[in-house]
Amino acid sequence: MSDTVSKPSKNDDSQPLDQAPIANPRLWPLIAIALLQLAVLTIPGRIAPSTMFHFMSMMWGAIAGLALTSLWLVAFCRLPWRERLAAIALTVALALCAIFFSDASLNAMVLGVVITPWTIVACGAVALVSIPLGWSVQRAALVSVMVLATIFVLSVKMDGVRGTITAEFSPRWTPTNEQQLLAELKDKHVEHAAPDSASLAAQTSVWPGFRGPQRDGVLRGVSFATDWDVQPPKELWRHKLGPGWSSFCVIGQQIVTQEQRGDEEMVTCYDANSGQPVWEYGIETRFEESLAGPGPRATPTFHAGKVYTGGGSGFVSCINAADGAEVWKRDLTKDLKAKTPEWGFAASPLVAGNAVIVFAGDQDDTGKAVVAYDAESGDVKWTSGRGKHSYSSPHLTNLAGVDQVIMISDWGVQGLAVESGEVFWENEWNIEPGNRVVQPQIVADSVYVGTGLGMGTRKLDIAHDAEKWSATEEWTSRDLKPYFNDFVQYDGHFYGFDDRIFTCVDAATGDRVWKGGRYGHGQTLLVEDAGVLIVVGEDGEMALVKATPEGHEEITKFRVFEGKTWNHPVIADGKLFLRNGEEMVCYELRDWQETK
Numbered sequence: 256m257s258d259t260v261s262k263p264s265k266n267d268d269s270q271p272l273d274q275a276p277i278a279n280p281r282l283w284p285l286i287a288i289a290l291l292q293l294a295v296l297t298i299p300g301r302i303a304p305s306t307m308f309h310f311m312s313m314m315w316g317a318i319a320g321l322a323l324t325s326l327w328l329v330a331f332c333r334l335p336w337r338e339r340l341a342a343i344a345l346t347v348a349l350a351l352c353a354i355f356f357s358d359a360s361l362n363a364m365v366l367g368v369v370i371t372p373w374t375i376v377a378c379g380a381v382a383l384v385s386i387p388l389g390w391s392v393q394r395a396a397l398v399s400v401m402v403l404a405t406i407f408v409l410s411v412k413m414d415g416v417r418g419t420i421t422a423e424f425s426p427r428w429t430p431t432n433e434q435q436l437l438a439e440l441k442d443k444h445v446e447h448a449a450p451d452s453a454s455l456a457a458q459t460s461v462w463p464g465f466r467g468p469q470r471d472g473v474l475r476g477v478s479f480a481t482d483w484d485v486q487p488p489k490e491l492w493r494h495k496l497g498p499g500w501s502s503f504c505v506i507g508q509q510i511v512t513q514e515q516r517g518d519e520e521m522v523t524c525y526d527a528n529s530g531q532p533v534w535e536y537g538i539e540t541r542f543e544e545s546l547a548g549p550g551p552r553a554t555p556t557f558h559a560g561k562v563y564t565g566g567g568s569g570f571v572s573c574i575n576a577a578d579g580a581e582v583w584k585r586d587l588t589k590d591l592k593a594k595t596p597e598w599g600f601a602a603s604p605l606v607a608g609n610a611v612i613v614f615a616g617d618q619d620d621t622g623k624a625v626v627a628y629d630a631e632s633g634d635v636k637w638t639s640g641r642g643k644h645s646y647s648s649p650h651l652t653n654l655a656g657v658d659q660v661i662m663i664s665d666w667g668v669q670g671l672a673v674e675s676g677e678v679f680w681e682n683e684w685n686i687e688p689g690n691r692v693v694q695p696q697i698v699a700d701s702v703y704v705g706t707g708l709g710m711g712t713r714k715l716d717i718a719h720d721a722e723k724w725s726a727t728e729e730w731t732s733r734d735l736k737p738y739f740n741d742f743v744q745y746d747g748h749f750y751g752f753d754d755r756i757f758t759c760v761d762a763a764t765g766d767r768v769w770k771g772g773r774y775g776h777g778q779t780l781l782v783e784d785a786g787v788l789i790v791v792g793e794d795g796e797m798a799l800v801k802a803t804p805e806g807h808e809e810i811t812k813f814r815v816f817e818g819k820t821w822n823h824p825v826i827a828d829g830k831l832f833l834r835n836g837e838e839m840v841c842y843e844l845r846d847w848q849e850t851k
Contacts, residue, residue: 279390281333282382288327289379292320292372304419305738305754306709307689313420317368320375338394345398349405358412358427360545365413369422374404415548417819418738418755418776418793432818432837433549436495437517448526448533450577451508457560457576462505462827464556465603470650470694472743473781474826479844481787483799484811488831488842492530497521498836499550502823504557506576509533510825510832511562512839515541515550520566522555522574527830530841534579542567542599548836552601552646554823556611558630563611567599571613573633583633587615590635591626594618596644598690605649605660607673610636612649612660617642625649625662627676639676642666646692646739654700655719661702663691668704670717670724680724682715692739696749698762701729707738707754712765732765734758741823743781743788745802750788751779757790759804771807774798778823784850791833795820815840 295316299309328342353366361370381396411424412431430438466472480486497514504511508527515521519537526533543549553565561582562574569587574580587593587600593615602614610627617624617640625640642664650661651673659679660671667684671677682704689708696703702715711733715726735742735753742751748768749760757772757779775793781802782789787810788800795816801808820835829847833840 279333280393281331282386282393284327284331285324286379286383288320288323289376289382291323292316292379293376295320296372296376300419303709305707305736308709310420310708313368317372320372321367324375324378346401349401353405353408357408360413361408361411362545365422365545366408370404370408374401377404413545415819416546418740418821420546423819432495433498433515433517436497439495440516446531448529448531450533451526457507457557460505460507460557462503462825463558464504465502465554465648466694466741466823467825469652470605470648471696472694472741472779472823473745473783475783476850477782477826478784478846478848478850479782479829480846481782481785481799481810483813486845487811487813488844491528491830491841491843493838493840494525494530495838496523496834497550498548500547500552500821500836501550501834502554503825503832503834504555504562505825505827505832506557506562508828511555511557511576512834513551513553513555513564513566515543517541520551520568520570522562522564522572522579524562524576524579525839527828527832527841530839536572536574536579536581538566538570538572538584540566540568540570542595544598547598550836552599553603553648556604556606558606561630563604563606563630565600565602565604565613567601569593569595569600569615571604571611571628573611573630585628585633587613587626591615591617591623591638596646598646601646601648601692603648605651606630607649607651607658607660610673614640614642614645614647614649614662614664616644616664624664624666625660625671625676637676639671639678640664640669641681643687644690646690647694650695650697652697654697654702654717655724657719661695661697663693663695663704665690668695668702668715668726670702670726679719680717680726682713682726682728684710684713686710693737693741696742696744698744702726703744703749703762705735705737705742705751707736709733709736711736712742712749712760714765730765732760734765734767735760738776739821740776741779743779745781745783745786746804748802748804750781750800750802752776755793757800757807759807761804768804769806772798772800772809776821778821780824780826782826789824789826789831791815791820791822791824793820795835797824797833 299312385393412427414423497516499514501513511524522536524533551567556563571585573582605612612627623638624642627636645664647663669681670679693705705712712735713731714729718725740752758770759768777792780789790798797815798812799810818837825832831842
């Protein structure tokens, strides 16, 4: 660590008198860079988790760490040029090896933002602890760190990230859950359940799509036993399925979801009582990115005997609910020249009147971010709306006595006419380069827009006077910052995720009432008549929580899945349906009865 110079001893006959003094390398800059890199990797995530500051710190911190380390090696390390050039050559060779021979899931961003910073930290730590051992040992240790980091990169694949952008790895040689599923489906004959006649004739559904009939994550008009701490719900069946972050729609005694199987994006119908497949519909396409993984993001929508779906690559389909036969199919990337978002198309189709409405995105701000297709023919009815990207879904509601579609995007929020797409009102709240994911909450004539990345929740009061609409901001609160996680409204309070911690907020003021319950980036469902919340944690645990402003009161909690779980729970006809990107499960709810 010092900059001292070794001088030859007068009594050392083994060293020529004309040999130049040997300079010890200057390692303290490397140690300082490693400490700064460690600070950037850890501190922003603690003081401002899941914010743009957090994400930008990771990105720019990695760039700065690599640049400073390169500068130190080239200009300030005090190594002889022969060793310096050898170190540069070794670094470049190992980097090229990692880039060209690592698993495809470890793309340039993963290598640059995750692997490289931690390698710099490890090099700094080794340099620090090996100071007393001399340069020859330090040199060997630093080379070993770099070689081991490369071996690690070549030996693993990335299984995506948590909501905190914490990477998950597994051995490269182990098959993925999707690969295991495909092998099982290939090796054995899958028995298909007979379609339920009542389900085939169904025209309505108790749970027709994403987050329920009103897309608000609330189950109304039923009750069931909630003493799960004494007698938890009974597991009826459990089956593997392909990756994807879809939830379920319910059609009588059948459930429909979306999943990825190899190069096919699937819409799959299962028997609700057994979990056995009923029918399948596939499109030859695959959306995949390294952080959230492969598969569709949206949830199917059931309406009048048809299932409407949106795929991660931009396909919008209409399918017969009876047998999975295709009625029509459109492609957002062709119809609107829409650009595939970073995390994939995620809007669950909204059926309103005779229109199937989805968000496509409009990079050129031409007023074509939202498209409505004719429900029968698939023809384009209208385009409207602003926003380059959104992972939220169109939301049907009635404000000031007028039916309209609420659309949230990176630009802000707009109210659109159902039949024409006319913009009634709008409120600009730009979050570029961030994103919005969750659904709005509607209370009377107020719209609540939740935003993660440290932004918070905004209350807008919507009014209509003759021909004039207005959207007035009443407050914006940072006490509720949902990223891609639900929040629900019950008895004057919001219950949901303030980033990764469950919280209760006063709906009138936006002020926090309590905060507690670390479920990661999970999802929640309100059982209104029972006054309880089903909270599905990111790590696969499920909790039953009382919906009360008195404090966080967890009735019980138990594990459902081992893997990461971002999918929304569904309850219908006395059954609780859950899934993640690997499997699905059904629980029976005791003492089920309709209360209204």
